[in-house]
Amino acid sequence: MTPQASLDDTLIALADPTRRAILQRVAVGESRVTDLAEPFAISLNAVSKHIRILERSGLVRRRRSGREHLLSLNTQPFDEAMAWMETQRAFWKRNLMALDELLQAEDVIGER
Amino acid sequence: MSDEPTMNIAVTHRFTASAERVFDAWLDPVKAGKWLFSTPTGTMVKVEIDARLGGKFLVIDRRDGVDVDHVGEYVEIDRPRRLVFKFIVPKYTDLWTTVAIDIVALDGGCELTLTHEGVLTEYTDRTKDGWTMMLDGLDEALG
Numbered sequence: 001m002t003p004q005a006s007l008d009d010t011l012i013a014l015a016d017p018t019r020r021a022i023l024q025r026v027a028v029g030e031s032r033v034t035d036l037a038e039p040f041a042i043s044l045n046a047v048s049k050h051i052r053i054l055e056r057s058g059l060v061r062r063r064r065s066g067r068e069h070l071l072s073l074n075t076q077p078f079d080e081a082m083a084w085m086e087t088q089r090a091f092w093k094r095n096l097m098a099l100d101e102l103l104q105a106e107d108v109i110g111e112r
Numbered sequence: 113m114s115d116e117p118t119m120n121i122a123v124t125h126r127f128t129a130s131a132e133r134v135f136d137a138w139l140d141p142v143k144a145g146k147w148l149f150s151t152p153t154g155t156m157v158k159v160e161i162d163a164r165l166g167g168k169f170l171v172i173d174r175r176d177g178v179d180v181d182h183v184g185e186y187v188e189i190d191r192p193r194r195l196v197f198k199f200i201v202p203k204y205t206d207l208w209t210t211v212a213i214d215i216v217a218l219d220g221g222c223e224l225t226l227t228h229e230g231v232l233t234e235y236t237d238r239t240k241d242g243w244t245m246m247l248d249g250l251d252e253a254l255g
Contacts, residue, residue: 081119085119085121088228089121089123092123092228093123093125094152095148095149095150096125097125098147099127099137099147099148100125100127100128100129102137102146102147103127103128103129103133103137104128104129107128107129
């Protein structure tokens, strides 16, 4: 599932403070859904909705161990989002460098 | 919480050329063809620029034998301070993004800030391979 999750899903997942807090807890180690819900002043149902959004993005993985649902962090979608930003930035930087070189070359020709 | 996440990237570059010369290089087809949307290994095959409000541009860079169209429409032209255009690369995405160019004149040149809005929302699974291939090529070329 994870490699197919779109960056939109990743961003939606990261756009909410409760979900970011859940991610921080999951980042420490594998967590039970019920334990995750505990510190939040919202219902287990509401927490479950947040977790579903996190799972859809691929940032959180779920596995079953008996009756327990255990959640863990998967940083891949986040890394992909950051990598995408970086390649875009590099593209524009390269373009602006090319413009700079062009204008400087014009100056050299003009001074001859 | 937002259902329409956007993320912008901003790139700043300092030029020794004047704000006017830097600005004009975006809209002059001959000049733009030498740098805009160019890749080190690509060949510029078409540059059409209709430099007026609502005017369109088309820049085609041939990369490894494949033509990559860069299509845009000007939404703000304020020489030499600000240029804004809607932007799409149909080969990789069907979503329009917005690019804003802000130029501040300085002693002995100018500073340009490029802001590309909605960068991440244009990213879809379909687009990923194309961009990755192109940018890998770019990285290699830059060594």
